[in-house]
Amino acid sequence: MGMELNSETIGNALLVTVCEPRIDAAVAIQFKDRMREVSDGGPDRVILDMSAVSFLDSSGLGAVVAVMKFLGKERSFELAGLTPTVAKVFRLTRMDSIFTIHPDLETAIAPLANAS
Amino acid sequence: MGMELNSETIGNALLVTVCEPRIDAAVAIQFKDRMREVSDGGPDRVILDMSAVSFLDSSGLGAVVAVMKFLGKERSFELAGLTPTVAKVFRLTRMDSIFTIHPDLETAIAPLANAS
Amino acid sequence: MTDDLRLVFPGTTVAVRTALLKMVGNLQQLDLDAEKIGSIELVVAEALNNIVEHAFAEQNGRIDLRLTNGERGLYCAIEDDGSPMPDGRPPIGNPPDLSVDLQDLPEGGFGWFLIREITRDLGYERVENHNRLTFRIPVGDDFTRS
């Protein structure tokens, strides 16, 4: 099963867009691996655009947490574009208090566009 | 991008289940290739269970037609479990008149279960 | 979905995904909004993933999923022929402890917490060599707010 991610550098941030409708148990490990690949050696700020993701289960949530952990304290990992079902998983598990979550992609990248 | 298919032989038919929500332009070629792999040298009757597929575009439809063509006249290619949106694409293009379409998987495989 | 759905499939990750996609296709034919369908998919996914990961950790087997649309919500019954729950009952599902250092944040253990948050009337039985999990997902009230 594939896990297509698209990444581009905007200003001093790496914008990673998930191009799959699901981050579930079947692709959670692949998601982690691909995130490691695309973020390796890149900018300190990483924004994950999840607006194409309509379904995330607890394995997917665990994978997103794992990404934040391997990026470490020196790099900033931010989320944008959570769809309602995905937002609910973050809210129910209180993980919304751990992550920086932007209401939409525009808000997340606006400061970058000005800066660059 | 991946195209996960599951195949099993039931009686004298090969049942292929699509395990992806979409057969679209991004995976149409992969779908054709995977269908060729799983059906190669297998039973003469091939049933494609599409009940997990919520979206099929005209590239996906073209790929399904291509599968019927490479299976040829000697082998029977049948569809089952079309979701409403997928069924509409077949109906609008009149392709529903070309394919054997079973209302659901049970109807498609019931004669096999009795036979085996 | 008329008012009943039954799916029987092997206890593998890919088969679970396929079953969930089929279930959602059926649910879309009922009068439910997208967010409610998302909650149903989430809780059934958690239950099924746990079966694959734990009940079938050391053996293969089948899962039998039934959904029935009733007056007080959607009734779900899941049977598997895997190993029984530890201590003979489903986990308490405590909320994850988030007051820890970054490197100690949990990457798992959310499953049963989510199931217990979203479902009502949860039941578990070991019948012969089967596990039988039943629950109701209320439809209509705003159970989705935490």
Place this chain on the structure above:
Amino acid sequence: MTDDLRLVFPGTTVAVRTALLKMVGNLQQLDLDAEKIGSIELVVAEALNNIVEHAFAEQNGRIDLRLTNGERGLYCAIEDDGSPMPDGRPPIGNPPDLSVDLQDLPEGGFGWFLIREITRDLGYERVENHNRLTFRIPVGDDFTRS
């Protein structure tokens, strides 16, 4: 989706898929049933796939997709900076000819037929070096029956 959605993305197959997934996520917040959302996704997919395949066959570029929810349906405007339509207008979209031998069945050429079946008020303009395609998808009537 409030009542407007705008997405700008490169003219590639993967970017089109991502844009469609984002669009559907937004449409699910409007009061539309799953089958209507499926029709909208289909027709927008056909328009976008054609742009990637034909207008951007020999060059790279960007696509600008706008959806506006109006009284008579969903209004869609798609711009791209690719090559113009052949003959300066969108294809007629004849129904595929199916009265042929198995090996001659068409595997393509359904795109514009589907767009014309499902949309209303189709317009195409070449403005400077841009293509601008506009149409309305009626919401409310049973346009989906063929």
